Amino acid sequence: MTLDQLNMCIVDIETTGARYMGHRVIEIGALKIQNGQCVDTFHTLINPGRPIPPMITQITGITDQDVAGAPYFEDIHNDFLEFTKDHIFVAHNVRFDYGFLRQEFEELGKKFQLKMLCSVRLSRQLFKEHRRHDLGSIIERHQIDVKSRHRALDDARAVWEFFKVVIKERDAATQTALLMQLLKTPSLPAKLKTDLEDIPHTPGVYIFYNQDKHPIYIGKAKDLRERILDHFSSDIRISKELALTQQVVEIECINTCSELAALLLESHLIKKHRPLYNRRSLRTWQMTALKLREDDQGYLCVELQTFKNIVKDDMPGVYTIFRTRKQAKDFLEGIAKEYKLCKDLLGLEKNARKGSCFYEEIKACKGACIQKEPAVAHNMRLTEALAKHRKVKWPFDGPIVIKESNAPGTKGEIFKIDHWIIEEAMRFEQGATVKLFDSLCIFDLDAYRILYSYLRKSKQVDMRILPRDALKKSMVDC
Numbered sequence: 001m002t003l004d005q006l007n008m009c010i011v012d013i014e015t016t017g018a019r020y021m022g023h024r025v026i027e028i029g030a031l032k033i034q035n036g037q038c039v040d041t042f043h044t045l046i047n048p049g050r051p052i053p054p055m056i057t058q059i060t061g062i063t064d065q066d067v068a069g070a071p072y073f074e075d076i077h078n079d080f081l082e083f084t085k086d087h088i089f090v091a092h093n094v095r096f097d098y099g100f101l102r103q104e105f106e107e108l109g110k111k112f113q114l115k116m117l118c119s120v121r122l123s124r125q126l127f128k129e130h131r132r133h134d135l136g137s138i139i140e141r142h143q144i145d146v147k148s149r150h151r152a153l154d155d156a157r158a159v160w161e162f163f164k165v166v167i168k169e170r171d172a173a174t175q176t177a178l179l180m181q182l183l184k185t186p187s188l189p190a191k192l193k194t195d196l197e198d199i200p201h202t203p204g205v206y207i208f209y210n211q212d213k214h215p216i217y218i219g220k221a222k223d224l225r226e227r228i229l230d231h232f233s234s235d236i237r238i239s240k241e242l243a244l245t246q247q248v249v250e251i252e253c254i255n256t257c258s259e260l261a262a263l264l265l266e267s268h269l270i271k272k273h274r275p276l277y278n279r280r281s282l283r284t285w286q287m288t289a290l291k292l293r294e295d296d297q298g299y300l301c302v303e304l305q306t307f308k309n310i311v312k313d314d315m316p317g318v319y320t321i322f323r324t325r326k327q328a329k330d331f332l333e334g335i336a337k338e339y340k341l342c343k344d345l346l347g348l349e350k351n352a353r354k355g356s357c358f359y360e361e362i363k364a365c366k367g368a369c370i371q372k373e374p375a376v377a378h379n380m381r382l383t384e385a386l387a388k389h390r391k392v393k394w395p396f397d398g399p400i401v402i403k404e405s406n407a408p409g410t411k412g413e414i415f416k417i418d419h420w421i422i423e424e425a426m427r428f429e430q431g432a433t434v435k436l437f438d439s440l441c442i443f444d445l446d447a448y449r450i451l452y453s454y455l456r457k458s459k460q461v462d463m464r465i466l467p468r469d470a471l472k473k474s475m476v477d478c
Contacts, residue, residue, distance in 0.1 A: 002175040003167050004036030008088040008117065010163075012155040013097050014060045016048050022405070024048035025073060025100055026062055029153030030083060031160055036167070038160065042083045043153045045070040060150045073104045081105075084114060088183070092135045092159050094118040095223065102201045103406070113201065116226075117182055119159050125178055126170060138162050188232055194251040199225040205265045207252040208244070208275075217244055217277040220266035224253050244277045256427075258404030260454050261413040261436065264425065267446045268437045287445060288328040289318045290386075298375035299368055300382055302346045304328050310443035315419040320389045321445060335385035342368040342378065390452060394419045396465050402454075403462040420448045 011030045017023035026048050032040040045062065047070045057063050080101075091097035094116045105112035123133040130141065135158060139146055144161045148154045166175065188196070191211065199206075204224045208217040208231075221227030231245050256262045270278050287310060291303045306325055307314060322328040332346045342365045343349040344357045357369045368378040398418070405412025411429035413436055415422055421443050425436040455463075 001179050002172050003163050003179070006033070006088055006117075006179070007086065008033045008090045009042075009084045010090045010119075010156045010159050011084070011097055011101075012091060012152045012159070013100055014056070014062060014150065014152050015100055016050065016052055016056055023100075024050065025104055026052060026056075026067055027060070027152040028076075028080065028101075029151070029156045030080075031153075031156050032083065032087065033160065033163075040083070041153065042080060044076055046076065047072050061148075074108055077105060077108060077110065081110075081112070087114070088117050089114040090117045090119060090159065092119045092138075092155070094120075095226075098201070099223065106200075106202070107406070113197075113225075115183060117179075119162060121182055122166070122178065123162070125181075126166060126174075135159070189246050189248050191249045192251075193249055196225070196229065199228055199251070199253055200255060201225050202255045203257070203259050203262045204253055204255040205262055205269060206254075207269070207273075208248045208277075209250040209252065210247045211249045213250070215269075215273040215275040216247055217275050218266060218269050218273065220259075220262040222259055222262075224255070228253075256436075257406050257412040260402070260404055260415075260450070261425075261427075263450045264415070264422065264447055265437055267444065267450065268425075271444075286324070287443070288322045288325045289314070290320050290322070290328055291317045292319050292386075293317070297371060298379075299345055300375075300379045302332065302382075304347060309440075311441065312419050312421055312443075315392070315394065315421075315443065318392055319386060320392055321443070321448075323445060331389060335382075335388065337364070339381045339385045340364060340366050341382055341385065342366075342373075344369040345378070345382075390449075392420060392448065398465055399423065401464045403464075405462075417451065419443070420451060422447055 009030050009032055011028070013025050013029075014027040015023050015025050025046050027045050028042065030042040031038050032042070045067050047067045049072065052062060052064050052067065089098055095118070098114075098116055102112045120133050123130075123138055127133070127141075130137070135155060136149070138144070139149075139158055139162075142162060142165050144158050144165075146154050146158045201223050203220075203222050205218065205220050206224055206228055207215050210216050219227065228251060231248075254265065256265065286306050286308050289305045289307060289310065291305060292300050293303060295301050304325060310318075310321070322331065329348065332343075332348055335341060336343050336346055336348065342357060342360070345368055349357050356367065356372075357365055360367050360369055360372070366373040366378070368375070400417050402415045402417065403412060404414075405428075412427070414424070414426045414428065414433075416424035421441060422439045423441055425439055426433050427436045428434075
């Protein structure tokens with residue numbers, strides 16, 4: 001099996017934005033390849049039913065006027081389905097293009113399921129000496145002639161020209177071995193009752209059950225079907241993974257509209273069920289909170305408090321939180337050495353301010369313990385050093401509600417959060433709202449890190465800051 005022996009559709013799309021949850025396709029270009037020849041093409045602009053952002057117009061050249069008279073996806077979906085039927089779906093960063101198109105089909109109540117091949121992964125495997133494998137870099141590296149970059153049909157043609165380079169420069173054995181890896185077929189457990197064809201290409205959480213109906217592994221995925229098939233891939237080499245998959249009898253999938261919901265739900269379910277093959281679920285933690293207080297002389301002092309559960313009333317004054325007291329002390333030891341901070345003030349020495357600490361005597365401390373160094377100077381260095389660890393200070397004046405939904409906004413998830421504590425986790429669909437999971441209303445370090453990363457990285461967050469008495473109405477109306 002070589003590239004010129006595959007029946008494939010090389011597809012490229014242009015969209016209104018980078019996230020398929022909330023954005024729409026505005027152009028599709030595709031080539032049908034059979035026996036190493038392009039036998040047909042598919043190309044159309046698509047009316048997304050919404051304005052095209054100026055940045056997208058700047059990149060693609062596609063304007064609102066261009067798509068005003070174009071068909072909607074609903075009008076062309078059958079033609080595209082027929083065009084791609086029984087062919088391998090190929091794209092550069094295939095999850096992006098496939099995810100968008102799958103979402104468009106799902107909005108119409110239709111399934112779109114094809115075997116996928118990613119030209120990015122192909123390039124990375126065959127040209128490992130190069131660092132960049134985006135389409136622009138490949139075009140430049142292989143001197144591929146492209147008429148209009150960031151237009152769907154021309155970008156699809158560029159991928160095909162790259163494949164021609166591979167066909168010419170790599171022998172059949174190399175191509176065959178790589179394609180077998182990239183197009184790997186699952187090796188299913190003998191007792192598996194779940195039909196993998198029923199698993200959707202959506203974000204969500206999956207649970208593997210053994211024959212006793214006990215959860216043995218819980219995971220999350222941007223694409224449930226693809227991730228689960230990865231577990232059963234025929235090239236598994238890790239004995240632990242093999243031992244896990246051979247015990248799977250049933251698979252439960254919980255769809256979510258967003259990766260945020262999948263991450264939070266996975267974290268919650270792992271702690272609830274403590275499955276055997278989730279390593280972190282078998283650990284128990286007593287979290288250590290690092291608090292700052294100012295003494296009578298104006299010096300900031302560090303205090304460590306250990307909690308089994310941290311509730312909202314415990315959060316004021318907490319600067320950061322560690323999984324264990326040892327982690328907290330190791331961190332403080334490190335910054336004490338690097339910034340020449342007083343270990344007495346960091347709570348690492350039982351000097352209790354009775355005189356100079358040991359480290360001041362060996363010139364490893366600048367003398368804050370005996371007020372030799374001004375408080376303002378020591379406090380500034382301590383604050384700078386602590387900034388190396390994530391702060392848990394709540395950056396809002398009250399609780400917030402975060403809403404993640406699909407493109408029409410008809411279904412999704414809503415989270416009410418206060419001081420990094422999830423107080424409500426709901427899902428809505430067609431006007432009905434139900435719980436996604438029961439919140440314990442305690443601080444969870446894993447959930448905090450998920451939320452912190454989400455709020456820091458996400459440029460488009462549907463978020464409301466709430467008055468403290470406005471929860472119920474806002475959870476529905478958000």
